[in-house]
Amino acid sequence: MSSDYELTITPVKISEIPAEETIISLGQALLDSTPSWKPGKTFQKGTVKTYSRPKGANDGAPWHCRVSEHTPEDATFDEFWSKLGVNKAENEKQYIPDIKKVTLIKQISETQSVWSLYYTFPPPVSPRVFTVVQTTYVDTASPRTGIIVSMPVDLSSDTELAKLEEKGVKGRYVSVERLKEIEGGKAEWRMATSSTPGGKIPAFIAESTMDSTISQDVTHFLHWFHSIRSKSAEQPANA
Secondary structure, X not given: OOOOOOOOOOOEEHHHOOOHHXXXXXXXXXXXXXXXXXXXXXXXXXXXXXXXXXXXXOOOOOEEEEEEEEOOXXXXXXXXXXXXXXXXXXXXXXXOOOEEEEEEEEEEEOOEEEEEEEEOOOOOOOOEEEEEEEEEEEEOOOOOEEEEEEEEEEOOOOHHHHOOOOOOEEOEEEEEEEEEEEHHHEEEEEEEEEEEXXXXXOHHHHHHOHHHHHHHHHHHHHHHHHHHHHHOOOXXXXX
């Protein structure tokens, strides 16, 4: 894989997934650039800020970012990481209403795996299938940070793995999420994503609702997490 690889919605072949260190480095660089992106609307009473970047020469779609800060009452760093950095796809199915099924396609390492996510939407929109490789990394130096990168994967060259995908219109997304400890025991949750729903949905329609959609994920996560929090012991983010 070329060292000049970039994070885009163009799927990578299953046999050409970049090294984990490369993926994490690219994700870190992308998030480091987000403070210079164009500010957008704020949501959830100003607690979730959004930013965007136009489609660049090598991008398949524009980029969108959301940033939120959370007190330990919302969730601690360890609590966030236990649900976002571990079993991410399975947990997303619990709090994102449109996700109806997730399938582990391949476990590459303890910190990298390929998942297929099956989304359904109200008619007339057809179901969508997003297949991604998810790579995670935790830096335990203080302040701790954890990164999750999801990038689209093309399984067509491996017929056995391709059989595991659900049937549906293939969409594509790339996303980078970072959890970071900040002052006062708080945690910052920063996420940047670029996507296309595929099919016949006009790009401008999908783009027009993106900021609202990604901000709602924060609300969905916290509502779900608080419903299970008493049953979920904190897990240190040291792996």
